[in-house]
Amino acid sequence: KAGVTQTPRYLIKTRGQQVTLSCSPISGHRSVSWYQQTPGQGLQFLFEYFSETQRNKGNFPGRFSGRQFSNSRSEMNVSTLELGDSALYLCASRWYRGGGAQETQYFGPGTRLLVL
Amino acid sequence: EDKVVQSPLSLVVHEGDTVTLNCSYEVTNFRSLLWYKQEKKAPTFLFMLTSSGIEKKSGRLSSILDKKELFSILNITATQTGDSAVYLCAVEWNAGGTSYGKLTFGQGTILTVHP
Numbered sequence: 001k002a003g004v005t006q007t008p009r010y011l012i013k014t015r016g017q018q019v020t021l022s023c024s025p026i027s028g029h030r031s032v033s034w035y036q037q038t039p040g041q042g043l044q045f046l047f048e049y050f051s052e053t054q055r056n057k058g059n060f061p062g063r064f065s066g067r068q069f070s071n072s073r074s075e076m077n078v079s080t081l082e083l084g085d086s087a088l089y090l091c092a093s094r095w096y097r098g099g100g101a102q103e104t105q106y107f108g109p110g111t112r113l114l115v116l
Numbered sequence: 117e118d119k120v121v122q123s124p125l126s127l128v129v130h131e132g133d134t135v136t137l138n139c140s141y142e143v144t145n146f147r148s149l150l151w152y153k154q155e156k157k158a159p160t161f162l163f164m165l166t167s168s169g170i171e172k173k174s175g176r177l178s179s180i181l182d183k184k185e186l187f188s189i190l191n192i193t194a195t196q197t198g199d200s201a202v203y204l205c206a207v208e209w210n211a212g213g214t215s216y217g218k219l220t221f222g223q224g225t226i227l228t229v230h231p
Contacts, residue, residue: 004158031217032217033217033218033219035219035221042221042222042223042224043159043204043206043219043221044221045217045218045219045220048217048218050217055217056217056218058218088157090158090159092217092219094217104150104161104164105150105161105217105219106161107152107158107159107160107161108158109157109158110157110158
């Protein structure tokens, strides 16, 4: 079974631009979460999508947004990029059966974004 | 606010040594604690712990959770250079009986194993 895939793997942008990152979950997984990883702040939760709905959101400004498609693929968008947005953006997927079942999140390789 | 603290932040050992990594947490509505290993890119899953006192093992790695004292340890015996990585502890909270995909991570422990 293929793992979580993310595209692109590397990206260089300039301040003020916007960027869209893509995540394809493991086949059959319906929940996708996004995280930002920086040396200073570590791994921080951005948001989670399930069945095309955002169910949970971390403490990030509105410039960070996302969406999920009917095939469970997800995109996140960052508008008006700032230098501090340089980070590794990771997405993680899981099946999500609901009913209190505990399921592991599996991470993709990440997209490394550099804002100049 | 939910908080996960790992210690030590970095550790340097020689091959064959045994290491113990610590993770303490303050999370409302605890659901599960997970350990991940991150080498260069994606964190790879090691263990999920939900019940106190039950040790999980995988080869030379083992982990246990203490829900009363709110901590977990990850043990690695007979370390090898391939164990060099960042070890991340994350806690998942429970929102009204369902889990909404948010993991709160600790800062990570950087383990370096010298030959």
